[in-house]
Amino acid sequence: MSGAAAGPIRLLIVDDHPIVRDGLRGVFAGDPDFAVVAEAADGAEAVTRAEAVEVDVILMDLRMPGMGGVEAITRLRALGNPARVLVLTTFDSDRDVLPAIEAGATGYLLKDARRDELIRAVRAAHAGQSVLAPSVAGTLMGRVGAREPDSLSPRERDVLRLVAAGATNQAAARELMVSEATIKTHLIHLYNKLGVRDRAAAVAVAYERGILG
Amino acid sequence: MSGAAAGPIRLLIVDDHPIVRDGLRGVFAGDPDFAVVAEAADGAEAVTRAEAVEVDVILMDLRMPGMGGVEAITRLRALGNPARVLVLTTFDSDRDVLPAIEAGATGYLLKDARRDELIRAVRAAHAGQSVLAPSVAGTLMGRVGAREPDSLSPRERDVLRLVAAGATNQAAARELMVSEATIKTHLIHLYNKLGVRDRAAAVAVAYERGILG
DNA sequence: GCCCGCATCAACCGATCGGTGGAGGTAACG
DNA sequence: CGTTACCTCCACCGATCGGTTGATGCGGGC
Numbered sequence: 001m002s003g004a005a006a007g008p009i010r011l012l013i014v015d016d017h018p019i020v021r022d023g024l025r026g027v028f029a030g031d032p033d034f035a036v037v038a039e040a041a042d043g044a045e046a047v048t049r050a051e052a053v054e055v056d057v058i059l060m061d062l063r064m065p066g067m068g069g070v071e072a073i074t075r076l077r078a079l080g081n082p083a084r085v086l087v088l089t090t091f092d093s094d095r096d097v098l099p100a101i102e103a104g105a106t107g108y109l110l111k112d113a114r115r116d117e118l119i120r121a122v123r124a125a126h127a128g129q130s131v132l133a134p135s136v137a138g139t140l141m142g143r144v145g146a147r148e149p150d151s152l153s154p155r156e157r158d159v160l161r162l163v164a165a166g167a168t169n170q171a172a173a174r175e176l177m178v179s180e181a182t183i184k185t186h187l188i189h190l191y192n193k194l195g196v197r198d199r200a201a202a203v204a205v206a207y208e209r210g211i212l213g
Numbered sequence: 214m215s216g217a218a219a220g221p222i223r224l225l226i227v228d229d230h231p232i233v234r235d236g237l238r239g240v241f242a243g244d245p246d247f248a249v250v251a252e253a254a255d256g257a258e259a260v261t262r263a264e265a266v267e268v269d270v271i272l273m274d275l276r277m278p279g280m281g282g283v284e285a286i287t288r289l290r291a292l293g294n295p296a297r298v299l300v301l302t303t304f305d306s307d308r309d310v311l312p313a314i315e316a317g318a319t320g321y322l323l324k325d326a327r328r329d330e331l332i333r334a335v336r337a338a339h340a341g342q343s344v345l346a347p348s349v350a351g352t353l354m355g356r357v358g359a360r361e362p363d364s365l366s367p368r369e370r371d372v373l374r375l376v377a378a379g380a381t382n383q384a385a386a387r388e389l390m391v392s393e394a395t396i397k398t399h400l401i402h403l404y405n406k407l408g409v410r411d412r413a414a415a416v417a418v419a420y421e422r423g424i425l426g
Numbered sequence: 427g428c429c430c431g432c433a434t435c436a437a438c439c440g441a442t443c444g445g446t447g448g449a450g451g452t453a454a455c456g
Numbered sequence: 457c458g459t460t461a462c463c464t465c466c467a468c469c470g471a472t473c474g475g476t477t478g479a480t481g482c483g484g485g486c
Contacts, residue, residue, distance in 0.1 A: 017303070017324040019331070023236030090230070090303065111230040118232075153432060166414030168472065181435050188475070189432090198442090198474075200412035201379030207420035366462060381442065394465050401444070402462095411444075411472090427486105434480075443472065451464075456457100 008035040009126050010054060012083065014046040014069070015061040020111070024059060024088075027115050034122070043067030047075050055083040057126050062089045062100060073103040084125045088118075107131030152211065156190040159183055164203045164212055221248040222339050223267060225296065227259040227282070228274040233324070237272060237301075240328050247335070256280025260288050268296045270339050275302045275313060286316040297338045301331075320344030365424065369403040372396055377416045377425055 011034055013024050021039050028034040037053050040046040042064040050058060058076075062069035073085050084106040100108060106125045109118065121131040152160065155176075162172040169187070173180040191197060194205045206212040224247055226237050234252050241247040250266050253259040255277040263271060271289075275282035286298050297319040313321060319338045322331065334344045365373065368389075375385040382400070386393040404410060407418045419425040 017233075017236075018327060019236035019240065019324055020230075020233055021236070022239045022328075023230075023232035023234070026235045026239055027232065111232055114231060115235075155433065163413050164417035166409050166411055166417075168411075170472085178433085179435055181437090182433070184474075185434075187473090191474085196379050198379055198381075198412075200376050200416045203413045203416040204377035204379075204420070204425065207417070207426050212417065213420050213426075368463065383442085391463085392465055394467090395463070397444075398464080401446095404444085430483100430485085432482085432484105434482100436477100436479080438476085439474100441472105441474080443470105445470095446468085448467095449465080452462085453460100454462100455460085 008033055009122065010035050010037045010056045011122070012036075012038045012040065012046065012050055012053075012055040012058045014040045014043070014058060014064075014072070015088075016041050016064040017061075020061070027118055028122075031119065034119075043069055043072030043075075046072045047079070050076055050081050050083055051079065057122050058083050058085045059088050059122070060085050060105070062087060070100055070103045073100065073105055077104040084128065086121060086125045086131065088113075152190050152193060156186050156193070157211065159186040160190055160202060160206055161212065163187070163199045164206065221246055222335065223248050223250045223269045224335070225249075225251045225253065225259065225262055225266075225268040225271045227253045227256070227271060227277075227285070228301075229254050229277040230274075233274070240331055241335075244332065247332075256282060256285030256288075259285045260292070263289055263294055263296055264292065270335050271296050271298045272301050272335070273298050273318070275300060283313055283316045286313065286318055290317040297341065299334060299338045299344065301326075365403050365406060366399075369399050369406070370424065372399040373403055373415060373419055374425065376400070376412045377419065 011028060013021050013036055015021050015024070018041075021041075025036050025039075028036055037055060038049040040049045044067045046058065046060065046069075047067075049055075060069045060072065069087060069089070073087075076083065076085070085104065086107045086109060087100045087105045088109050088111060090111050106128065107121055109121050109131065113121070124131045158176060159172055162175055167175065169180050169183045172183045176183070187199065187202075191202060194202050194209075196202045196205055203212065224241060226234050226249055228234050228237070231254075234254075238249050238252075241249055250268060251262040253262045257280045259271065259273065259282075260280075262268075273282045273285065282300060282302070286300075289296065289298070298317065299320045299322060300313045300318045301322050301324060303324050319341065320334055322334050322344065326334070337344045371389055372385055375388055380388065382393050382396040385396045389396070400412065400415075404415060407415050407422075409415045409418055416425065
């Protein structure tokens, strides 16, 4: 426990929109339990700030120009930074939640959370508790229930990327420096994983699922 | 211009995220030239509020649960509401800007605009001037400059949709009740329009451009 | 040590696709 | 009335794809 009477919870606000930063600062401005000690407008700045001043909880947006939130979390973890990261974003898409949690986020809230929800979440995150927005929790549950029906291998993603870019099997083979037979094998595997029968549908499913685009 | 001493510019803030509304209200709170007279969390509420109280400028988000911003703008125009609408959103994607402008928005700003930019934009919108964020303006210019390099015909979109769903030319022909030759013709045309050489790449470009997905 | 996922390659086949070069019909617009 | 865009259709061809079967080697997990 980091001490109840050990001073306010020190916050770092990371969002590329000044207006959102204003709003967040406003939420905590009136409460003496919190102190916004720094702000950042992208992932790189977030890492710098978090290393420069002592921070307890980072409110982190995910989609930002330059370095995004997930990479920032990864770097902070690599640096051994002790700050808890509470992801606070507009999207609850599958493709956003999992990487953030895997990178080491303590919680995941949507920006449409009410103010008191946000405050409770920050307290919880500071205490090391995992906080998930209900809709996010639901998504995760659905995930583990379905046990990752997709999960293409790295090589399969390479092939799919090239196919989406219009490459023939031959061209993809040249690009990846393997034989055309290998490309075909990868394709058949990823067709089965995605539940499709041809490259066009595979590209479509990949976009729908966020594997591409 | 429209009356310097005629009282503050009355604002309606429409956004589904309380934090964003907080931030926006904060921007105008200190300035006696502005008064936030109402807020709304979605399009339907925005229409109700705008009809209930006199509003000069509406700050409107586009993506909201239920009724989105574009539909709200359309309805307000249909009702003859005199308020200027300044779209203020996170996205500058092609598919968002044009419908909003067509629906009757006076301006289009991104949420990463600085506070002073926002204030100038509201003043300009109040005066009836069109305000476009630089990146948005660039997009529009690119549009008219390129004179719609895409713009698939309805039939071509039908074919593309089926192809993305995994249909063969034969299957698409059955579905659309035309001959396979017709499908092939449509495909070749849309390949040329999208600048690709096969269906997989066409699907990818379509997703990137927002024609699909 | 064994099994499994992954990546790699081969040969073969029928089905499908993309391209070419036409053609006719309708509807909108100036 | 001519132009233009769109939708429709035909025949032919080579290129490409999707599926099958089978194989090798590597690495991790039980």
